[in-house]
Amino acid sequence: MLPIPADIFTEPEDVSPDGLANLGPLRRLAGTWQADKGIDVNPKAEGPERRTFIERIRMDPIDPQANGPQLLYGLRYHIHINTPEEDITFHDQVGYWLWEPATGLIMQTLAIPRGQVLLASGKAGPDDRTITVTAKRGDTAYGICSTDFLEQAFRTDTYRCDITFNDDGSWTYLIQTELFVRGAPFNHRDTNTLQLVAPPKLNPLAVIASDRAKENAAAGGGSAA
Template identity: 50%
Template structure:
């Protein structure tokens, strides 16, 4: 239930962000795109792994460029809260053949928290298909969330890429402010 979601509780719901900014690699350096995002976070029933207890939100975010209908980015996963150790775990899967599991500690009432993952980590790592691993190798991921006033939250995301034809790593950055446009339903056991 929402009361057990710790710092994730304010994020449950349907959100829209219209001020998204994406700085990504391009042939001649860096390209900047604006984007519009719809982010749906729904509570799930508690999960157990033996003595480990997790509460969470299943999410789907869909991103388009302003005025367009074609998908610019699509992503699914879970935000999980483990109260016993005050740990947030974030999973991400995209239809380009990549997934990751990131984590970070936070207090139950935190309004800012961070999760991170590193390529090669056996627990909080990044896995890509062979093409992405060769051409745009993701070596690190960092996501900072800030719960704002008045039914808003924002994020700043940095994905460190090793692009095949570049000597230096590239910092791919995304950021957006999301405003609540709807409520999520209760988790199945609470319905």
């Protein structure tokens, strides 16, 4: 993290509108992804349960975001998971992946429709082949917040997401959440390797900038390239 400047209000002026071009290591996550061999290990009354799941993830670039002088680029994502045995959604998750080029800070926001949210963080360079983000219960910066029921019955103490970008363009994640269930710790694990099924689209501001460049080129008789 950079030192907090005296001027916390003025936003950067020379900001590239192209979200895809400024995602750093997150660029490899952009697009729509799918896989059918995910593995989930979760707690049950009779002991750990291992499930295979089918996963689809869509990650769309967003416009640049500024917290005063802090500039972030990112992806808005939606994860939908089913199992071969059931029609009902097994897991649904939304959030953002964010990157701060000035510091290498990576953040993941996560929200699930069972009453839990978190903000995880890590560091990475623009060409790194692996990224890791973590969050911890009770941390006021990068923490975990759960409903009363989850806090008492399935307390989440830590969250860790490790992503590896593979040579064939796919990427593999391992998510580990350290739970506290019925007086004992439990390491809840999810892993999968995703394949690209659709390329990403431009973020809204980049589309506007591209269209405007084409209009100006047409009006001037030149090229928008």
